[in-house]
Amino acid sequence: MSTQGNNFDPWYHHYAERTSGLSASEVRALFAVASRPEVVSLAGGMPYVSALPTDLVTAALERTIQNQGASALQYGSGQGMPVLREQILDVMALEGIRASADDVVVTTGSQHALELIAKLFLDPGDVVIAEGPSYVTALVVFRSFQAEVDHVAMDDQGMIPESLREHIAALRAAGRTIKFLYTIPTFQNPAGVTLSWQRRMEILEICRANEILVIEDNPYGLLYFDGPPPQAMRSLEEEGVVYLGTFSKTFAPGLRVGWALAPHAIREKLVLANEAAVLSPSSFTQTVISEYLGAADWRGQIDTFRGVYRERRDAMLTALGEHLPKMTWTVPEGGFYVWLTLPDHLDSKAMLPRAVKELVAYTPGTAFFSNGDGRNKMRLSFCYPTPDFIAEGVRRLSTVINGELDLLSTFSQTGPLQTVREQERYDSPPANLA
């Protein structure tokens, strides 16, 4: 083989153009860190699967083998099992969605639905509009198909319609092709906020008027803590919305079963793309979930999950109020995440190694933007650690943040800006921001 090529990779010049956009996400490196038991990880998005009773899983497995053994072990349909697609309609009905099982495509987690949507729609140079911040691995997928992400501003009510209008106008004026709007309207990842009912209608109207497809990603909608959130955007609009759902948060992510509900023509193409990618999604894990939904009190189990995560959300909000009273954060009414804003001059990514040294991890805000924004933000997950560990994690985090603030305060008193040597500018946050 030739020894030419970058990084001793003889195949360096053989990769597709799109592959240059495929880089390790910031969250990825964190998974390794977070797995050390002494670290309180507020970084990952792992559901607390221990809240799923073993006997419920075991019963579903037994029924799978007894009732469906041969078909569960075999290849299946590229669209997914008909019986499971019917059951998925029951799940979606909880959020106001009425649909036909024929328009549902089962995928290897909803992540794979996102990948297939991206493959079907994105040409190089296309634009995807998304909230700023947005889900890390959605950004990775869009970039991997050489699309750019344009971030629309949010507030506590979710995406701001006027900002969306402005972005569409600016992109169109610049001759850009907008392929779809990607949104997590409910208990958003990472911001934790929920798009209001009024705005759901308004944003759908804007997209309708501009012929922009909406990809509604809804992994957390059923995990509400107080009252139910506004119904899904898909409940308001059929032809303009592809809805993505998953069993990762209401059952378990290890089975990798999610789905897309799509307008008919898109659904047909999704099935073809799914077949090319994996032939058929796992019959085995589909059957296990179908048997679980068919026999267990799955609605009651979702209530259990809600209780677990509500208690953890409360623990995090209490700890933030106690340890970081001068910061600001979002107050999620469901889901997994709080979005914390630090003082302008702090850099959450630069601060991370110190946090890990203090045995706490989080996800830096820049991971959730494609444009470098989010420098003084961070995502705090309350889904996995117990309430005690969450409180301890926030306490450790406050030590780190306060230490950074003390350091900056000291820096700002050391003399005029001009005396800061170039090296110091890179080693620590610039003194002129203190």
Next chain:
Amino acid sequence: MSTQGNNFDPWYHHYAERTSGLSASEVRALFAVASRPEVVSLAGGMPYVSALPTDLVTAALERTIQNQGASALQYGSGQGMPVLREQILDVMALEGIRASADDVVVTTGSQHALELIAKLFLDPGDVVIAEGPSYVTALVVFRSFQAEVDHVAMDDQGMIPESLREHIAALRAAGRTIKFLYTIPTFQNPAGVTLSWQRRMEILEICRANEILVIEDNPYGLLYFDGPPPQAMRSLEEEGVVYLGTFSKTFAPGLRVGWALAPHAIREKLVLANEAAVLSPSSFTQTVISEYLGAADWRGQIDTFRGVYRERRDAMLTALGEHLPKMTWTVPEGGFYVWLTLPDHLDSKAMLPRAVKELVAYTPGTAFFSNGDGRNKMRLSFCYPTPDFIAEGVRRLSTVINGELDLLSTFSQTGPLQTVREQERYDSPPANLA
């Protein structure tokens, strides 16, 4: 929404360019036909999972829940479980491969490894070299990334090295970019033939000299009937080969667990692509397979599968000799398929509806070529039906083929070519070919 667009699809103009290449395969339509119980299907490639004892599966499930419950239900690594990757080394060692578990990436069936490889390497207009014929859904994947497939000739010893040399020279002379050679060297799908040891060395040498990466797809290698086949190409060459393996044929396809073994730099990119596509392959199905490999006599179970498929291969060869003595076919020494050649003037695709009417199905030869070749060929699968049904299927097939030959013979005696009306030319094979 706009009502413009093709086929009443308002999103018709929004799809990526690559999506136009994503069409339903010929095999896909056949799955629906083959599922009718009265049809003997020699069409699909479904393993006979009933030969896997239920108690082996149940035991693996029990150990999964008892030993690995929480981790099996959780997200995992994008590269796959370390313990399973070590066990995969033991499986590959049976075909002479020595490797590091660090270079293995677990995927959602080996189909998904193929999709990820295509995503990493293929730009629009690139060329993939493959055997002619080759695996249907590999062709679909390559087309879905806008690559073209160039078919190299085969004989009973597999791909012909001299043909490969000529194709490389011709493609390079035409200024085309060859991204890799895709090959199924052992018990090839659909041809059933095996690349000889001498040719393995020769083809690797050609690819080395021409800096062409080899994708070695090996789903059937352990399912040999007489003696073991030549060792894997990957056993001869590390840096130039990406090897694809699967548990679909040695355990069960319903779990969707396969893998790629790749040179280090490619492996790194495969993991990133896998994470973007599915976050992580199913922890649950990986754990089930790992527990199965750890405790069951999996080598003995492969012997059982060999016995089942050997008996079916024998049944098919006997029936072909009995019912279609004037045709020619390949004699597979392992795997799932026989490749049947009809007289030149028969069209297996045009004949298929009549075959289904006679309650037998097969896969037309054209499905396995990207260039329209294979018109008088067909793939006959002996993996799924019992020996009795295989014999009956071949008998029915002979009725159809002999009926076609009779019809053509009659046609050729009806008069001069000029009297054949244009309509008849489309309704049936042209008389001048009879």
